Amino acid sequence: MSSRDKKSWDASPDMPAGHFVSGDVYTDPDIYKDESEKVFAKAWRFACHDSELPEAFDYRVFEQDGQSLFAIRGEDGVIRSFLNVCSHRGAKLLDQPAGNAKLITCFYHRWTYDAHGHCAGIPRVSGYSGDVVSKETMGLREVRTETLHGLVFVTLDDAAPDLTSFVGKALDRFSEMLTGQPLEVFHYNRAVLDCNWKAWHETNMDLYHEFMHVVLRKTQVNAMPMKDRKLIVFKNGHGGSGGDMKAAYDGYKGFAGRGNDIPPLSGMAPTDFRFINLFPSTAIISRGTVVRIDTATPMGPDKTLLEMRGLGVMGEPEEHRRVRQRHHNQYWGPFGRNVPEDTIAAEACADSFRGHAGRYQIISRDEGLTGQDDAVLRAFYKEWALKTGRDPGQPVSS
Template sequence: MNYENIVALERKLSLPETHFVSGNVYTDKTIFETEKSKIFFHTWHFLCHESELLDKYDFRTISFLGQPLIIIRGSDNKIRSFLNVCSHRGAKIIHSPSGNSKKLTCFYHLWSYNDRGECTSIPREKGYDNANLQKRLCGLTEIKTDVFMGMIFISFNKKIMPLNDFIGNSLDPFKDTLCSGELEVFHYSKSTIKSNWKAWQETNLDLYHEWMHVLLRKTQINAGNMKDRKVKIMPNGHAMVGGLKAKYGAYKGINYRQSSKALPGLSSDDFFFVDLFPNFAILARGTAIRIDTVTPIDENTSLVEWRGLGLRGDTSKDRRLRWKHHNQYWGPFGRNVPEDAFAAEACGEGFIKSASRYQIIAREENGTGQDDGMLRAWYKEWSKLTSLNINKP
């Protein structure tokens, strides 16, 4: 396409350089490769909640940017992650998404591994004697794994800062809830969206877009004073928003939420959220918690995973109610998450053929109201790690 909108260029030139993002940032293959090495294989990445690996020998398998992984709770209760590939001929070992097993046996020639990743059995092992193959050196490749407030993270970077330092105080508002030891994942859904991964993450950083959601227009925009909202920018590209309140009484059909059972540490009309750089968001809405993670598949396609957390030990009646609360906003047919996915794909459509050349992140409201400060802080960290300029990448 050879078409320039002169007015659009002029509009852009009047903005500070930190206040707009070039469309190339979303579509360029080279930039995407840089993001993989400098961001995704460099920093910490959320995998799942510890309630998804509750018992010894519980495991889950996932694919992270093409790397097959297995994550398992050991006999010592420690959670470890390994590349899910056999040391023999490289086959992917475990193919089921989850299970419980003391022994991880490769289907191909039946080499086996234990919960520490050690190779424990090689059929007709003597056949390797002449070649001096040593079983003790045939273990799985371990990936750095740590747990923070019940959430399991991995990093492919052996020199990465400790997870505690990476997160710092960012999740303090969730401490009483996440550390209560009473939470479990009660909802999981995922979707592949046709959009660059950042367009999804932006839906968790952009306060201004609450206008899009009818439910938020009714229960949130006028629920409190815009000036009471507090955007807090934290180290390592993380950010949080507090001071929001939900006025469930303003929407017919969900007004009963106001008096429902909140999770430990929350009141039923609380709403706040934290974004951890690069691809994680956690949101508290009184009676339920949502965690989402976006992982790129390629520069134009992304996997978004949503988890809902509620109280372990809920009665079936309470559980049904909590599911309902969660799904009203955040379920696959709720009034919030599917609309965000639509918005991310709409931005993807705008950028993919360069019809849209850049986007504006220029709202300044002193860290209150619908300030774009979280978006700018996120892109500042992105630039720091990739060494790329957001508007002239």
């Protein structure tokens, strides 16, 4: 029961590979570069919910692998995505996070594009000799876009396998919830965190930190026996809850219990808690009446854009919406009892690894895919190792 000297502190934990992670995966610039090229340039990533583009020509700007992109709904109803870059001299085309544009006009020299990415106009095109610069040749760079259960995903990799084979069965238990009634985004929040993107995603994969949240200590940890809580891992690094966990909301002073005051989402009981983490950095979490979707986007080894969406039932009565917003916000809103604490935890680990004082993260809890098993974290890092060609447990700094 003694403290440890430097040699002991720096030594690899005496446990199987895959049960610990070097702190360098959160800080090292070469690892970050590998992640950019081998993970984010290739993965399917959640871009937005289709309810955010209800009308023809509605667009939504988002980031992927350090690049600005936008998704736009065509007059044919199809959502397509493009790099947010003009074909002429590379100016960023859309500056607002969302809007509606039948024609997208670059502010610099007024080239225009339509919602199919076709170049629609080049002022005084006759000044270009030959036919290299023409409306036919100067379209936008289209990015593969697929929608599954209302979730719009993109990949920068033209050769990536299609979305359904990437997702596999990971969203099967979410399909009824996501499609059993029309949903819409009623809450959008973004924050820049001083931590690596994985540190955020880990908070969504790690049930063991429930004890950190007073609200979860009161409402969730004792709501059902640990052994009856099931976790599941899927191919391609996805993982989450394997059955419904329960929450006893009235266990927290000031929270009302969740009865039948508003309809729960399709296929859910009001007290059900269900989550899935999609590799590399999307999480979908449902608390019976509401769904939250997180996307963690790297902005540097030590900086992460966190986007959070809350979804409820489209077109529901105002009084139902108010209750649903309360259910969302009491846990997940900017002043909720849960999410702000997660940001503190992610940044606290970053503080330690930034200066290499922290050396390893331990992810070795094994409860046979029940309780607070670390299996979902291990599945994530197994896929990360496969994609990056690196051993996440191996330090690269001294």
